[in-house]
Amino acid sequence: MNTDIEIARAAHKRPIAEIAAKLGIGAQDILPYGHDKAKISRDFIAGLAGRPQGRLILVTAINPTPAGEGKTTTTVGLGDALNRLGAKATICIREASLGPNFGMKGGAAGGGRAQVIPMEDMNLHFTGDFHAITSAHNLLSAMLDNHLHWGNALDIDPRRITWRRVLDMNDRVLRDVVLGLGPGNGVPRESGFDITVASEVMAILCLSRDLDDLQDRLGRIVVAQTRDGRPVTARDLQADGAMTVLLRDALQPNLVQTLENNPALVHGGPFANIAHGCNSVIATTTALHLSDYVVTEAGFGADLGAEKFLNIKCRKAGLTPAAVVLVATVRALKMNGGVARSDLAVENIGAVQAGAANLSRHIRNLRKHGLPLVVAINHFATDTRAEIAAIEAAARALGVQAITARHWEMGGAGAEDLAREVMRLAAQPHDFRLTYPDDMPLRDKIETICTRIYGAEGAQFPPAVLARLEAWQAEYGSLPVCMAKTQYSFSANPDWLGAPEGFTIPVREVRLAAGAGFVVAICGDIMTMPGLPRDPAANRIRLGAGGHVEGLF
Structure with a gap:
């Protein structure tokens, strides 16, 4: 199969005005950036107030591994599948940072047959936001x-x-x-x-x-x-x-399209390991006014991205998801079960079962929020039927269905079973609950996330951190907290995979984000300025024949 960038470059894009028209947006209400991307005007967005809203679908995942989980890919594939089934669905994802593009993680436009395009522009400057x-x-x-x-x-x-x-x-x-x-x-x-x-x-x-x-x-x-x-x-x-x-212009959401010419709003890009990990409220609410379903993602694993999506974004914006999709892969669960990356192609049911402890903890955490939930098994060619059955059994033991989706290979057609289950779940009543109330003290909010979400025994606070939290409590105590922690583990140690127990979370520093409206707790060795890896992706990115970008992924 071709690479992601080759697939994206060969796509049959429609003029962006046609994509806007699918959402009922006129040509006069978009600000084109070339032929295939545009911003939606402030006046049009202001005119949406009072319109009914569609259903919000949150896509999150198990803890990430180098084997890949495909959260954005699943978000795009699910959105395409919903449209194939006759629903009016819009995808809302974050913009890509240049840091991981030239570092190790790569781009943020999905992959295979489930991508948002133009892929090169999205990963390189985009509209300048x-x-x-x-x-x-x-x-x-x-x-x-x-x-x-x-x-x-x-x-x-x-x-x-x-x-x-x-x-x-x-x-x-x-x-x-x-x-x-x-x-x-x-x-x-x-x-x-x-x-x-x-x-x-x-x-x-x-x-x-x-x-x-x-x-x-x-x-x-x-x-x-x-x-x-x-x-x-x-x-x-x-x-x-x-x-x-x-x-001024950066606040206006960006409209692009998927490989299947369905609308996608791509706007904002805070990382979930060091920030709150969600696309913009204005993009999400705009899409909800224009669609039956809005499929959005929260960064990294559910312990970071989904927790902040629910406790910060939904709390602040008054949003309530209708259903949650938890993405997992056989390969990632094998790594959580102790298998080296070089051995992932070999069937190992025991490792999948052991690694499923990570999946199970995420399921339990998400169910605490009272939201309908489905597990999406993002399919890889090396997956065996027995390994997939092990994931299905782990989810079923907790009362959740796991559905295999082949959107990477087949686009929206490969995710139709997942889309049908999402539509069924989204129609059910639910009782959305936050992890902590506004009036809980800041220190207790941090400890509650550490114990209830991460499974820690508690949090460690140096005296200087406690003093700062106490000083902020009177004026800022009602704010939610934004945990800055490694994405690779429930703990603060990136090497402790699976579902570790018997650990505490060291809170190294706290920062006040009074304008954003939250307090940041920096835990363990997490850095708010990452470094490049030994062999960065930038070593392989260059212009090829015809001026095309090569090496992006």
Whole structure:
């Protein structure tokens, strides 16, 4: 079979105005970026208020492994399958960061016959949203340091500046830097860079309802403290207006299409291991007003992506999924069962059964939210019938059906059985529940996630972290928490696969994201600025014959 990029390049794309028309969007209501992508106008979105909404389908997964789970691929395949069955379905996914594209993970457009296109554009700059977020974030950084240079009228304490700079690239040497060296170059201080997907500005864009809400949230960003301990915000620095100007177009969702010419909204891109891991609220709600079903994904495994989707995005936006799809693969469960990547093609039913402990914990966690659930077995050619039966048995033991889907190979036609089950589940009544209430103290919210979702015995808090949480409790105690933790394990140790027990979660640091509306808990060795691997994908990405990009995956 051809590579993902070869399949995407050979696709028969329809003009983007035709895709918009499928959703009832007129040519005058889109802002084209070439022939195959466009933004949906603010005025059109504002006019949707009051329309009935379709059903929201959340796609999540077991903990990721190098063997691959195919969460985005399943999201796209399911959306195509729903359309094949006569439903009006729209796919909502996140935009791709340049960091993993040139690093190790690769792109974020799906794969095989279940992709969103144009794949090259989506993975390389797209419509410039990430660059706008990077610029707005770093404008605030520049205005903060400029304020210090020109007399510091707000009496900011340089030792209590918490706002870092961002870059949309994996670059470990920028994690810790010293700024302002040299005469006339500002106040020397220690700082650092995060990757753009971890920026609070990214989170704000993805949680904002409109431009007014965006500017209000940007103004609430806390960047530092004064010498007497008062918070300093972006509004205090008079930066919120200019930041909003930079983000004006970026707030409008991007419309593209699948290989089967079905609509997809691709907007925003916070990672789930270091941020809240969901596409934008404005894209999701726009799609819900225009569709019978909206299929969206939450980043990485359900312990991170789905937990934050439900406890942050749904809480803040008033959303309720009608059903949840939990993606698993034979290969990934084998790795969770102790099989080396080089041996995954060999049948090993025992390893699948052992690795299914990871699947089972995710099933139990998701059922705590009171939502209808189905397991999607993303099929690989090396899977055997006995191995698939082992997954089906593990799911059935917990009262959940597991359905094999072949969308990677067959597109939407390979996911029709999954789509029928999703439609059946989505029509059922449900009792959606969050993991914790708003009025629970911040420390207890963190511990509740650690014990109820991760299966930990508790969380470890250094005295400085406890002091900071206590200081925030009075004003920010009602906010949800955003856990920054390794995606590979329920624990904070990426090597502890399966369903580990008897561990605690070390909370190394906490950060206040007052504009986004959550508190970030950084756990273990997780980094908010990743590094490139020993053999990065960038080594193989180049222009080939005819100027086509080669090496993207």
